[in-house]
Amino acid sequence: MKVLVVGGAGYIGSHTVYELIRAHHDVIVFDNLSTGHREFVPKEAVFYKGDITKRKDLEAVFEHENIDAVMHFAAKIVVPESVEQPLAYYHNNVEGVRVLLETMKDFNVKRFIFSSTAAVYGEANGVCHESDVLAPINPYGETKLAVEKMIKWVANAHDMHYVIFRYFNVAGADKTLEIGYKVSKPTHLIPIANEAALGIRDHLDIYGNDYETKDGTCIRDYVHVTDLAQAHVLGVEYLNNKDTSQIINLGSNQGFSVMEVVKTLENIHPVKYQYANRRAGDPAILIASNDLAKKILGWEPKLPLSEMIRSDLEFHKRTLINQ
Numbered sequence: 001m002k003v004l005v006v007g008g009a010g011y012i013g014s015h016t017v018y019e020l021i022r023a024h025h026d027v028i029v030f031d032n033l034s035t036g037h038r039e040f041v042p043k044e045a046v047f048y049k050g051d052i053t054k055r056k057d058l059e060a061v062f063e064h065e066n067i068d069a070v071m072h073f074a075a076k077i078v079v080p081e082s083v084e085q086p087l088a089y090y091h092n093n094v095e096g097v098r099v100l101l102e103t104m105k106d107f108n109v110k111r112f113i114f115s116s117t118a119a120v121y122g123e124a125n126g127v128c129h130e131s132d133v134l135a136p137i138n139p140y141g142e143t144k145l146a147v148e149k150m151i152k153w154v155a156n157a158h159d160m161h162y163v164i165f166r167y168f169n170v171a172g173a174d175k176t177l178e179i180g181y182k183v184s185k186p187t188h189l190i191p192i193a194n195e196a197a198l199g200i201r202d203h204l205d206i207y208g209n210d211y212e213t214k215d216g217t218c219i220r221d222y223v224h225v226t227d228l229a230q231a232h233v234l235g236v237e238y239l240n241n242k243d244t245s246q247i248i249n250l251g252s253n254q255g256f257s258v259m260e261v262v263k264t265l266e267n268i269h270p271v272k273y274q275y276a277n278r279r280a281g282d283p284a285i286l287i288a289s290n291d292l293a294k295k296i297l298g299w300e301p302k303l304p305l306s307e308m309i310r311s312d313l314e315f316h317k318r319t320l321i322n323q
């Protein structure tokens, strides 16, 4: 298939590009490089620089390429920033997808994969299932839910089919270490812990050790970015074979506590950490059921927590050396 990966120079998008190429698909990457990296796009993929909120930029691709399916990763994703700049988030994350879907409709492209998030579940606690109540508590999550709904209506009106994936915590780097999580201010536990291990920050803060969990620290669901990327390949192949749409969690059915993450890291590299107060709004346990992913796509994550931590650490070291 010829797959257009919008946001394919970013973290998850670039890993998906690698997996699509490994599965022998043709790949076109479209990205404005606002947070993405040109060097993350492999030479096997065609690259177009452009912005999805601009119809003309998209037409430059759709007029030249015979696209079978579109994958969307091109979102702004920082929750506190979304609270400060909601209009920028609505513009990029909602208007951007509206323009993209309109272009797809006009060029008769019928298959769409969209990256959604656990943030649509809002203040969930425990195991999240796709049919749970959706109640985001920040503009980032609201934009994702608004798009989920838009996709549903557009698909209904224009005979499109989609897979919406909801991700939880994504970590790790490709086995080549050519691509990985490269941001100036990480917001996720594993890259932050690795920064503490490498001495880029003084220590890791663990927010709360009095939750009702086995060791008192919060439990979250972690999936290796390569496993996640492979689910997208299965998703697009599913759309090629079936005229139906799905909303699917990409989780592990299993959680790890913050302390388990720290202990796993300590087996690889020493790290300094200290306990801090709980943060407002952090539930004790947030895990994704992956029953549907197993049933529909035959997908479940394969790579262990230690590999998420190790590959992120190695990628980080490599990035530091190349700076």
Ligand SMILES: NC(=O)c1ccc[n+]([C@@H]2O[C@H](COP(=O)([O-])OP(=O)(O)OC[C@H]3O[C@@H](n4cnc5c(N)ncnc54)[C@H](O)[C@@H]3O)[C@@H](O)[C@H]2O)c1
Residues within 6 Å of the ligand: 006, 007, 008, 009, 010, 011, 012, 013, 030, 031, 032, 033, 034, 035, 036, 037, 050, 051, 052, 053, 072, 073, 074, 075, 076, 077, 092, 096, 115, 116, 117, 118, 167, 168, 169, 170
């Ligand atoms: N990283 C996570 O843990 C996580 C968790 C849940 C959901 N998600 C979702 O996964 C997707 C990808 O996230 P990521 O972590 O790879 O982020 P990222 O910032 O690394 O990637 C986003 C990419 O999209 C590009 N982009 C942004 N706006 C654009 C626009 N208007 N036009 C063209 N390109 C644009 C950026 O330059 C970047 O390359 C997002 O939709 C995000 O909401 C990520």
